[in-house]
Amino acid sequence: MIKEKFKSVHFWLVVGSFTLYISSMFFTPFYVANPKADIYSNSFYILLAGWMAILGGGLIPTIIWLANPLYFFGGFLILNKEKFAVIPVTLSLILAIYFTSLNSIMDGESGATTNITALGSGYYLWLLSIIALFIAAIMTFFKKAPSSNFS
Template sequence: MDSKQIKFLTIAISLLLLFVSLTQDAIVVNYSGEVRNDSALGYFLIGAIAFLGGGLFEEIIWLANPLCLLAIIYFLKNNEKAVLLSLIASGLAISFAFWSEILGAESGALAKIVSFGLGYYLWASSILVLTTGILLNYKMSLKESLQS
């Protein structure tokens, strides 16, 4: 498989997983005794302004999305920065799985995370697929440059 095919498959599968994740629930939370399923699309859209409601840490996790976008752009340009950006995004996405609470309301009240939904796992998978494809492509390009 050549570099162009790896790039195409990596980006296509990653974006497909991302778009499917947005149709699912991201997490189940218990906020003030009420258990609710929170939409991945809601988090994706609201995440950019989470800091306005006091969600600094939520904002940091959400930054995985623009980091992935930048990684894709650098990946297409064969820039090595794609590796670092995708690794940081992967770290952020995985670290969210260890959270036990999340901002439940703009008042600053926290909601207990009961479980993670399919939306979270698909979102994290999309980032891990992107990172894996970028690393594989980078490894192949290093191998080709050493053979030349």
């Protein structure tokens, strides 16, 4: 009974995490001081193009963007019941939280920046999805492996 409950909670955490992640794509991740920088109003665009910040000299935003592939890699590992999943998901969570320390973000290809004025609901949904996956990864890490009897 307890084993079934664990599987159920574990499963729903992963499903809930993915649902929150997909939901976050429909909301604004953060607001900037430059009203012409409307590219930041779309989380899905940032997911697809965020890695390109490195081309304009944005090393830190690119490193923070790596939270996304780490999230997906960790989710894949959790679904395969790998205890190792806790490492990429923890790194993803650290990077997602580190984003709050940024005061500005690149405003274009030239490398100019604009101030971040507020975090949007897209960011908070994204962060909650990573937290839910982190809890699932912790549960996977501490789950006991089935014992095998070779008698």
